[in-house]
Amino acid sequence: MSFRARRPPSPTISHAPFGLSKAPPREHMGADARRDAALRDPGTFPPRKPRFSSGGPLGLEDVEWKLLIAVTVLASFIRLYRISYPDSVVFDEVHFGKFAGRYIQTKYFVDVHPPLAKLLITFAGWAFGYDGQFDFKEIGKHYDPSVPYVAMRMLPAVMGIALVPLAYMTLRGLECRATTALVGSLFVAFENGLITQSRHILLDSPLIFFVGTTTFFWVGFCNEDKHAPFTDEWWAWLALTGFSLGAVLSCKWVGLFTVATVGLSTLRQLWILLGDLRVPPRLWVKHFVGRAICLIGIPIAFYMFMFWIHFAVLQNSGEGDGFMSSEFQHSLGGKGMKDTFADVAYGSKITLRHVNTQGGYLHSHESTYPTGSKQQQITLYPHRDGNNVWEIKHINRDGEDEKKFRDHPLEYLVAGSMIRLEHASTLKHLHSHDFRPPISEVDFQNEVSAYGYKGFRGDGNDNWIVEIENGDSSDSQSGRRVRTLRTHFRLRHQLQGCYLFSHKVKLPDWAYEQQEVTCNKNAIRENSIWFIETNTNDLLPETADKVNYKRPGFFKKFFELQRVMWNTNAGLTDRHTFDSRPDSWPRLRRGINFWMREKRQIYLIGNPFVWWLSTLSVVAYAAVRGFLILRAQRGFNDFNNTMVVKYDNICGFLVMGWFMHYFPFFLMERQLFLHHYFPALYFAILLSCGVFDLLTTILRPRFRLQIAAVVLIIAILNYWYLSPLAYGTQWTRASCNRAKLLRTWDFGCNEFPEDYAAYLVKPSPKAEPVIGGGPAAAPDQAKHAAESELNKVEPGHDVFEKPVEPKAQPSGEDGAPPPVVAQPGEKKKEKEKVAAPAKDVVGQKVGQKPTDNDAVPPVVDGEEHEEEPHDGDHKGVDSPIQGPNVPPAPAPLADAADQKVEKKPDGQA
Known part of the structure; x- marks a missing residue:
């Protein structure tokens, strides 16, 4: 019996059988046929050359190194040139610089992006002495001398630099020629969009760097797999691919597209191996398990480890608390509470918390509704406050006076108990009747108010029936009677039959932007469930059972945060002045305004030659591939040609990478920006080099170099013409207008001076800085002013920001702040707001500070501002992304009318 050597796997999608002899008699053969011929007649078939022509750790020639x-x-000069300019906040440095400060201060926050890139930026700042105190409040704010912003910008810049040699080595790994690899690396080096994005404290440069490392390691693995599976080098390339997948996924969820790219390539490899009859099942299983461990297990473990670091650093309460569950919040430093009585009885003073929306506590204050009954408002408020306290009152069913609790034994709340809730501060009852709410004006929604007056014992509209929904498995009694923290229940109105309900809808300024509470006859069950957080009762002995929140473990916190990030990301649907849709990205229809001041502008726009050439390469590959498929259908054997197989596999893999990083964005309704295209652009640039390598195959090296030189000169000229927008250097209006190849490029040429002499005149110290740029042509001043307003600089990070959250000053029961006395003119302002409540809700100016007359005002220019989660990926100052509806902390009405602050996440009480 004779044994043939094991046939190597057929070409994977990431590489072709490169380096085969070009012996004319065998040129017509396919890859598999050539292998079989080599096995039958090894003397006439020369041995396969190594991947590159000489040794070294990556097989590069000395001259190539x-x-x-x-x-x-x-590339270092291009990325680091004048990186210290501007010395003020640029675009989404507003968010990511601020996050670095939160990490250093160990204050919890929520962002829609995983933590790796933010942790790297934080480390750079911490290593150079950053203390986290600078607030990154707005675009254009000058950095304090204590902020090492240059070091923090250097981190993404260095990763942008490293992408250039990565592109070279990846193309060489795909066995493109050195000339082609040089063209690809210089395309990446002179791509204006990648340059601009890598020079600031942003997440996209680390993301694209790890996309590049993943592609490079995967190509290296495929080459090793073709020659010698299961060697040390084979395992090293595969493990490095897994770690790189974990890193790209830990920067942004866009990394899932990279995972999908490698995953599809892996499936194709395994499918081909499965069809190879010379690969025994046991060996196939070994291939499968090895890939599963390195390409699934390692990335998941790496991703979770990044969140373990995230939780380990952010141990204290911060602006992101309000997005998390009560259990999560109370695991943070400064948010814990004392043990509270477990049994709930008539006469107990409680705080009632909504389960589903994280909106906060059932709350009331002396302000009244401007419509409907005009009775006292009922809302959800996210922080501990004396106005969250309610006393459970008993009523007898004959309508007689309330029992005197001290003369009767304790009566615990059970399913079916009828109660009244009396507001501890205003002594009014939780009340509902057949009035429509001010916002949710539909027939099945009833207004909920606080009603009563001195000597009034209440009426039937104050009566609520307890319906227990579920209990805690660790507390056997919690399913039968109401137990603090352990029992979830609903409150049904006795007369109206509706359920106490809340949803993610905020009331206008007249209710301090707190969350709406209604009585809903068709209530979504999840939004009508409540639980009791704190419980005091003078009649309960100190030895009575007490409870507290259960401390969540890592996995519970991890999965909860993933859910919050997902829901937040899906909710980022507001428009931004410079957002764009995916269909416009390959055409480079428009860019993003990052910063404008002092007759200079930073505007993210790509290198049009590199950009359009890469797009053309995608179209060309699709057309040629379709043509070859039609020829194959007609009986032509193009795919028996080794060169066709080689370049089809090279370009096919790169097109798949481009497709997987581009087309998923068409399925997203969220806010999108041009920089979301950058990972796909990287694959498209490599593809254009693969096409270049194919088209120059038949040329002599000298002609190939000449064509490469022409192509690179055009790319460099395009970079040079648009470089003032990348570096914020001096430019004239005429040069700006000449650089506009498309009318849709909306950088502000009218903000630049007529000539360079204007830069010699120092601006007056009192001059107002320019923070906006208008479209190119503005025939008159009015139009120019309007366009400048339209194109003003806004942070674009896709996160939702909430109003500033003041810290409550303990002065009343449960730390309630004292009431704020109305300021002169307050009533007039309130009337103006009440006049058009619907407009306040739908079209109110986002960024306005919430107010409430039962909390102290925040200090805008000295006190720490509290924020709220984000999404990266963007939102603007005048069109920010809204986050979970956690009601903002109150402030005086006068402040609400006069001050505008950045929307930020919930802070701590």
Whole structure:
């Protein structure tokens, strides 16, 4: 019996059988046929050459290493030139610089992006002495001398530099020629969009860097798999691919598209191996398990480890508390509470909390509704406050006076108990009747108010029936009677038959932007469930059972945060001045305004030559591939040609990477920006180099170099013409207008001076800084002013920001702040707001500070501002993304009318 050597796997999608002899008699053969021929007649078929022509750790020639070093030095100059300018906050540095401060201060926050890139930026700042005190409040705010913003910008810049040699080595790993690899690396080096994005404290440069490392490691693994599976090098390449997948996924969820790219390539490899009859099942299982461990297990473990670090650092309460569950919040420093009585009885003073929306506590204050009954408001408020306290009152069913609790034994709340809730501060009852709410004006919604007066014992509209929904498995009694923290229940109105209900709808300024509470006859069950958080009763002995929140473990916190991030990301649907849709990205229809001041502008726009050439390459591959498929259907054997197989596999893999990083955005309704296209652009640039390598195959090296030189000169000229927008350097209006190749490029040429002499005149210290840029042509001043307003600089990070949250000053029961005396003119302002409540809700100016007359005002310019979660990916100052509806902390009405502050996440009480 004769044994043939094991046939190597067929070409994977990431590489072709490169380096085969070009012996004319066998040129017509396919890859598999050539292998079989080599096995039958090894003497006439020369051995396969190594991947590259010489040794070294990556198989590069000595001259290539020198060339690679030179290209890296050039990329360093391009990315680091004037990186200290501007010395003020640019675009989404507003958010990511602020997050670095929160990490250093160990204050909890929520962002829609995983933590790795933010942790790297934080480490850079911490290593150079950043104390986290700078607030990154707004675009254009000058950095304090104590802020190492240059070091923090250097982190993404260095990753942007490293992407250049990565592109070179990836193309060489795909066995493109050195000339082609040089073209690809310089395309990446001179791509204006990648340059601009890598020079600031943003997440996209780390993301694209790890996309590049993943692609490079995967190509290296595929080459090793083709030659010698299960060697040390094979495992090293595969494990490095897994770690890189974990890193790209830990920067942004866009990394899932990279995971999908490698996953599809892996499935194709395994499918081909499965069809190879010379691969025994046991060996196939070994291939499968090895890939599963490294490409699934390692990325998941790495991703979760990043969140373990995230939780380990952010141990104290911060602006992100309100997005998390009560159990999560109370695991943070400064948010814990004392043990509270477990048994709930008539006469207990309680705080009632909504389960589903994280909106907060059932709350009331002396302000009244402007419509409907005009009775006292009922809302949800996210922080501990004396106005959250309610006393459970007993009523007898004959309508007689309330029992005197001290003369009767304790009566605990059970399913079916009828209660009245009396507001501890205003002594009014929780009340509902057949009035429509001010916002949810539909027939099945009733207004909920606080009603009563001195000597009034209440009426039937104050009566609520307890319906227990579920209990805690660790507390056997919690399913039968109401137990603090352990029992979830609903409150049904006795007369109206509706349920106490709340949803993610905020009331207008006249209710301090707190969350709406109604009585809903068709209530969604999840939004009508409540639980008792605190419970005091003078009749209960100190030895009575007490409870507290259960401390969640890592996995519970991890999965809860993933859910919050997902829901938040899906809710980022508001428009931004410079957002765009995916269909416009390959055309480079418009960019993003990052910063404008002092007759200079930073505007993210790509290198049009590199950009459009890469798009053309995608179209060309699709057309040629379709043509080859039609020829194959007609009986032509193009795919028996080794060169066709090689370039089809190279370009096919890169097109798949482009497709997987681009088309998923068409399924998203959230806010999107041009920089979301950058990972796909990286694959498209590599694809254009693959096409270049194919088209120049038949040329002599000298002609190939000449064509490469022409292509690179065009790319460099395009970079040079638009470089003032990347660096914020001096520019003239005429040069700006000449650089506009498309009318849709809306950087503000009218903000630049007529000539460079204007830059010699120092601006007056009292001059107002320019923070906006208008479209190119503005025939008159009015139009120019309007366009400047339209195109003003806004942070674009896709996060939702909430109003500033003041810290409550303990002065009353449960730390309630004292009431604020109305200021002169307050009533007039309130009337103006009441006049059009619907407009306040739908079209109110986002960024306005919430107010409430039962809390102290925040200090805008000295006190720490509290914020709220984000999404990265963006929102603007005048069109920010809204986050979970956690009601903002109150402030005086006068402040609400006069002050505008950045929307931020909930703070602590």
